Amino acid sequence: MADHAILSASGAHRWLACTPSARFELQFPKSTSAYAEEGTLAHSVAELTTRFYLGEIDENAYEDKLAELSKSSYFNEEMLEHAESYAKFIVERLAEAKKVCADPVVILESRLDFSKYVPGGFGTGDCLIIAEPVLDVIDYKYGKGHRVEAQDNPQMQLYGLGALAEFESLYDIQTVRMTIFQPRLSGVCDSAEKSVKELKSWGTKTVKPRAKLADKGEGDFAPSEEACRFCRAKAQCKARTDKNLSLFDESPDPLTITAEEAGAILAKADDIEGWLKDLRELVSAALTAGEEVAGWKMVEGRSNRRFADEDQVVEAMKAAGYDEALLYKRKLITLTKMEKDFGKKTIAEVLKDLIVKPKGAPTLAPEKDKRPAYQFEEQVLAAFDEGA
Structure with a gap:
């Protein structure tokens, strides 16, 4: 089997x-x-x-x-x-x-x-x-x-x-x-x-x-963000391509769009972004394999400079007359690292009120998100109280 x-x-x-x-x-x-x-x-x-x-x-x-x-x-x-x-x-x-x-x-x-x-x-x-x-x-x-x-x-x-x-x-x-x-x-x-x-x-x-x-293998194709996520055919599926391209045919009228219309477009954004990512990977794989894709080529990506050997860097700077202490920057380890090293229970008992969780800034989310809606009125009142 x-x-x-x-x-x-x-x-x-x-x-x-x-x-x-x-x-x-x-x-x-x-x-x-x-x-x-x-x-x-x-x-x-x-x-x-x-x-x-x-x-x-x-x-x-x-x-x-x-x-x-x-x-x-x-x-x-x-x-x-x-x-x-x-x-x-x-x-x-x-x-x-x-x-x-x-x-x-x-x-x-x-x-x-x-x-x-x-x-x-x-x-x-x-x-x-x-x-x-x-x-x-x-x-x-x-x-x-x-x-x-x-x-x-x-x-x-x-x-x-x-x-x-x-x-x-x-x-x-x-x-x-x-x-x-x-x-x-x-x-x-x-x-x-x-x-x-x-x-x-x-x-x-x-x-x-x-x-x-x-x-x-019968029935109708029904592409969606959830259905396509792990499908092996997702990059080359014509039904998915047709569905996503059709989204751009829904031209708002007349010359401007409302927040409601913008929201309707954004609701489809995740699926479109995932589809575009899959298309990039498909084209990249073809080019890497030696195929030609009109209008596209592979180029060297951006990289960051780094030290070839940190120990030799320190020795070279010391030889040039710089104090080794100036080459290091002391920084408190993160709360997550502290909990991992010493245990969550220990950190909670020792630090107690020294651990705070600031209220996050308002961020856009779809209606299905389980987090409660941001209460702007509460923030206005809190700011007013602080200024009193």
């Missing part, structure tokens, strides 16, 4: 919306990145650490395997710290389960088959905790560039359906709770719940017909 399903759970947000994309992107080569390789290692470290915290392996086995994983250039203390926070979270969630269920079951890295709804569909669940009547599906996300939410998350819901297919006959499951643990985004832990009936209804009414189209 293939290592990866064509209609994967991780790609469900794409093929559910843009059904032809699953087959269409197969003609384009797979690519990996440092972020993907880092994420794979982070998952291995998190799994190992969790098994140790759960008592599935002893300390010697843990240390030996960790030493092996730490040989990777992607390994660092931050990765281990986040793995430990994930492991502690699993242990805490299991402890909560034991309060309502005498014998909860915890399963790490389980293969989840949801082919009842998706042809050939399967994935790997990071952690399942079964504590009747609740099935917990927990996913560890190491990325920090994009916040992943649990509510109506198709990947998590497909994992839920796969877990139900495996365990529903053995346990009385009424609710599926899906949790995203994303520690590098300020320890984000987001959960959502669905009843078994709701989840199965979604699988039957939404997933099945869309998956049938996707498996055949």
Whole structure:
């Protein structure tokens, strides 16, 4: 069997919306990145650490395997710290389960088959905790560039359906709770719940017909920022190009535009910027490979001057009669570095009120942003009070 399903759970947000994309992107080569390789290692470290915290392996086995994983250039203390926070979270969630269920079951890295709804569909669940009547599906996300939410998350819901297919006959499951643990985004832990009936209804009414189209490569292309983000065809997809070019046909009338019209254009900016970035990479790759692209060439980029050898620089300046102390600048380390070196709890206790968080300057954000709207009236009143 293939290592990866064509209609994967991780790609469900794409093929559910843009059904032809699953087959269409197969003609384009797979690519990996440092972020993907880092994420794979982070998952291995998190799994190992969790098994140790759960008592599935002893300390010697843990240390030996960790030493092996730490040989990777992607390994660092931050990765281990986040793995430990994930492991502690699993242990805490299991402890909560034991309060309502005498014998909860915890399963790490389980293969989840949801082919009842998706042809050939399967994935790997990071952690399942079964504590009747609740099935917990927990996913560890190491990325920090994009916040992943649990509510109506198709990947998590497909994992839920796969877990139900495996365990529903053995346990009385009424609710599926899906949790995203994303520690590098300020320890984000987001959960959502669905009843078994709701989840199965979604699988039957939404997933099945869309998956049938996707498996055949049929349906309409539906490019969007979310659907195109990780699609292998995104740079050369004609549907995406046509959609983005059509945005410029919506010429405001007459000679000026309103703030409302400007806002409508800005709402599309992220997708356009991502598309332009993909086009630059496509053209750059062609030129680097020796192809000609009319109107474009590769040139040497900007670089900054640097010292060839810092030790020799110091010796040369000293020989020229300059005091070595003048060559260094003392600066207090950052709060983040201090917390990392001495521990967050220690710094919080020692510095107390010496740590402040100024109110950020107002910045533009789309309406869907979860941060509350900036209260300009409050700032005006505060400024007035300070001047009184």
